[in-house]
Amino acid sequence: MTLEILDPTHEGDTSGFALASRLSALEGATVGIISNGKRNTIPFFDAFEDEMKRTYGVAEVVRRIKSNYSAPADKYIVKEAENWDAVVAGIGD
Amino acid sequence: MTLSSKRYEVDDILAAQEFYHSRQWTDGLPVVPPTANAVQACLDWAMMPADHLVGIEPVRNRAITAEKLAINAIMAGCLPMHFPVVIAAFTAMLQEPFLVHGATASTGGCAVLVVINGPVREEVGMSSSFNVLGSSDRATTVIGRAIRLILCNLLDVRPGQIDRSTLGHPGKLSYCIAEDEDNSPWNSLAEDQGVPHEASAVTVMAAGAPRQLMNEWTTKPEEILDTFCAEIKANLRHYSIYPGNYAIVIPPQLRTHFDEAGWGRKEIQQYVFENARILRREWADVGKGAVVGRRGDQEYPALPDPEHLLIIAAGGPAGGFGAVIPPWLGHKSKAVTVAIGACLDCEPPAN
Secondary structure (H helix, E strand, C coil), X not given: CCEEEECCCCCCCCCCCCCCCCCCCCCCCEEEEEECCCCCHHHHXXXXXXXXXXXXXXXXXXXXXXXXXXXXXXXXXXXXXXXCCEEEEECCC | CCCCCCEEEECCHHHHHHHHHHCCCCCCCCCCCCCHHHHHHHHHHHCCCCCCEEEEECCCCEEEEHHHHHHHHHHHCCCHHHHHHHHHHHHHHCCHHHCHHHHHHCCCCCEEEEEEECCHHHHCCCCCCCCCCCCCCHHHHHHHHHHHHHHHHHHCCCXXXXXXXXXXXXXXXXXXXXXXXXXXXXXXXHHHCCCCCCCCEEEEEEECCCEEEECCCCCCHHHHHHHHHHHHHHHHHHCCCCXXXXXXXXXXXXXXXXXXXXXXXXXXXXHHHHHCEEEHHHHHHHCCHHHCCCXXXXXXXXXXXXXXXXXXXXXXXXXXXXXXXXXXXXXHCCCEEEECCCCCCCCCCCC
C-alpha cells in the first residue's frame, strides 16, 4: 500500500519580484553601492569604486549605508536607487 | 479536503524518509510523513482553514499559510494539540521587531528560542523541570523542531542557502522550553509582557546558545546575580558589545534564595541592568584591542533598560545552576510575545 504525502515547501511565486533589465555597458552610468556598513566594506568599496570608474568608465558612484546591516535597505535608499542605472548590494564582514 | 499542496506518492514510510531527505526538506532526522489526514487534523484542532494567512515574510514577500505550517509541524512530530503553539510562535517571528530574515540569515548563527507560558503547558504535557534546556519532553521538543523545519522549507533557511551561520549551535534543532509557573514565586514571563494570567502565550527570541553557570555557595541575591552578570559580561567581551534582550534561566534552588530575600522580577532586572556592563577598553583584554579606538572609557550596558531582561523560571529541583541566553546581536532583533489563539490583525467588533 502506497503513501500519499504533501510538499512542505513554499510553492508558487507570490513575491512579484523580477530581475531588472541588464545594462549593455557601464560607460557613463551612475552606479549605486548599498553597503551593509561593516568596517571592512570601506576599503573594499573604495577600491571597487576606483575600478569601476577607471576601467569601465562609470560616470558616478553613489555610496549609501543601511541603518541596520541585518535588515533590508531603508526606504529612502530604495527610493533614491530609482535614479541610478545599476545597484550593487554589498556586504562586508 | 481543501489542501492545495502538491502531493507525492511513495511506497512506504521508509521511502518517505528518503524522499524528503533527498530534497533537503528535513533537518537530517527522520520525519513523520505528512499525510492529508494528519495535516487536516492539525488545522481542525486550530479551527483554521488551510489557506489561512498566518503572516507574510517581509523581505521576500512570502505568504505563510496555516496548511504549510501544519505540514511541517506534522513532519517534526507534532500532534494536533501542539499546532496552535507552532502558529503562535511563527506569528511572533513574523512581527517586524523580530527581524526574522536578518536573524535567520546572519553569520551570527542564532536559533529561535521559544518560551511557553499559560495553561497550554499542562494541556500538552510540557515539562519545565529536569533537563529543561536539553529537550525535556515531547511537546517542547517537537514544537521547537517544527520552527526549524518551517524556516528551512518555507523560507529556505538551510545551511549554505539563506542560513549563512558560521557556526550555528545545537539549539537550532529545537530550542523550546516551558516556564515553571507552578513552582515560581513570580508572575510569568508572558504576564511580564502584558499577557493576562489566564491566557497561554509564546515568547520568541533570536538567541545564542545557553551559557551555563553555577553558584551554590551563597544565598545572597546580589552574589548570585554577580555570577549571572559575569557570564553576561563575558558575552559582551567575547561576542557582541551591543545591548539587547538577554534571557536568564533560574532553577528552583536559586529561586528560593531570591524569594526568601523578597526579590522579584523587578529587583533582579534592576540589579542586572546596573551591573552587567563593561567598558570598551576591556575588549583589549580579549584580543580585540584593534577596535577599542578612542572610546575606551565608554560604558556598554548589556540591557538598554531593565525590562529587556527576560527572566525564565525553569530547571530541575536540585543544583545551584543557572543559564544566560544571550541575544543574537544586541538590539537588532527584539523578543516578541504573542498570546496563543489571539488574532493580531483582527478588527474589534463593530458594535
